[in-house]
Amino acid sequence: xxxxxNSLFRHRHPDFVYHEDHEGHEGFGYLPIRASCSSxxxxxxxxxxxxxxxxxxxxxxxxxxxxxxxxTAIAQPGVTPTKDSSNSAExxxxxxxxxxxxxxxxxxxxxxxxxxxxxxxxxxxWAEPLETNFTRVLGQDLSVLLxxxxxxxxxxxxxxxxxxxxxxxxxxxxxxxRGEVQLSARWEILDTNKRMPLQTGESGIxxxxxxxxxxxSVAALSEALGDLSREIANxxxxxxxxxx
Numbered sequence: 001x002x003x004x005x006n007s008l009f010r011h012r013h014p015d016f017v018y019h020e021d022h023e024g025h026e027g028f029g030y031l032p033i034r035a036s037c038s039s040x041x042x043x044x045x046x047x048x049x050x051x052x053x054x055x056x057x058x059x060x061x062x063x064x065x066x067x068x069x070x071x072t073a074i075a076q077p078g079v080t081p082t083k084d085s086s087n088s089a090e091x092x093x094x095x096x097x098x099x100x101x102x103x104x105x106x107x108x109x110x111x112x113x114x115x116x117x118x119x120x121x122x123x124x125x126w127a128e129p130l131e132t133n134f135t136r137v138l139g140q141d142l143s144v145l146l147x148x149x150x151x152x153x154x155x156x157x158x159x160x161x162x163x164x165x166x167x168x169x170x171x172x173x174x175x176x177x178r179g180e181v182q183l184s185a186r187w188e189i190l191d192t193n194k195r196m197p198l199q200t201g202e203s204g205i206x207x208x209x210x211x212x213x214x215x216x217s218v219a220a221l222s223e224a225l226g227d228l229s230r231e232i233a234n235x236x237x238x239x240x241x242x243x244x
Contacts, residue, residue: 066123069127071221072219073137073140074145090148091164091236091237092150092152093165094153096154096168097154098167098170099168099169100131101172104174107126108122108126109125110174111175111177112182134170138168139153141230142229146233163192164198164239170183172184173185173221181224186202187203187228187232189236199235199238199239201232207220207221207227
């Protein structure tokens with residue numbers, strides 16, 4: 001009877017049968033599932049072999065698409081002399097502090113796409129902190145324009161204190177959606193001996209790059225920085241001429 005009943009259930013429910021367990025208990029129930037190598041199809045084995053090999057390929061090294069840019073100083077040959085440049089041969093000038101807005105304090109190059117929004121480049125980056133690059137190139141420009149190598153950068157040692165100091169607050173220094181580059185800055189020239197301001201100024205400079213590319217935009221930003229350097233150099237020459 002048990003065999004007949006078991007056969008009927010096996011026919012309709014192959015996994016629900018009358019059986020005895022290892023402790024001698026009997027009754028109807030589902031047979032325990034047993035793992036078997038034969039239950040794994042051939043394609044499972046194939047995937048287990050192939051996936052690790054293809055996975056390794058997805059983690060292989062890929063070239064870095066990033067590009068790095070720097071500002072450049074004005075060319076020394078053929079530089080237009082500043083006003084009263086003959087009187088400023090012995091000028092000693094301290095440069096800094098130079099302050100840039102927080103949104104420019106990043107490695108990525110930014111573009112202003114509207115009055116209140118900027119885009120950050122995914123691949124185009126500054127090769128060094130922009131504030132460092134800006135300050136150094138400004139110093140190179142002023143050295144050429146004022147015909148002096150008596151320049152120091154803030155902060156300086158007491159025994160190297162210059163006669164004049166120029167501080168700069170940069171407000172904008174980027175390209176815009178029209179393809180132009182803009183440099184806006186406030187600057188001040190101080191007498192370091194008397195600790196008093198001698199002249200202040202605000203510059204707004206726009207340059208048109210020669211092409212619609214990051215290379216051309218960075219070159220135009222360098223030219224705009226050169227224009228700012230000329231304005232500051234002329235002011236330093238005028239101040240120094242009045243004191244002689």
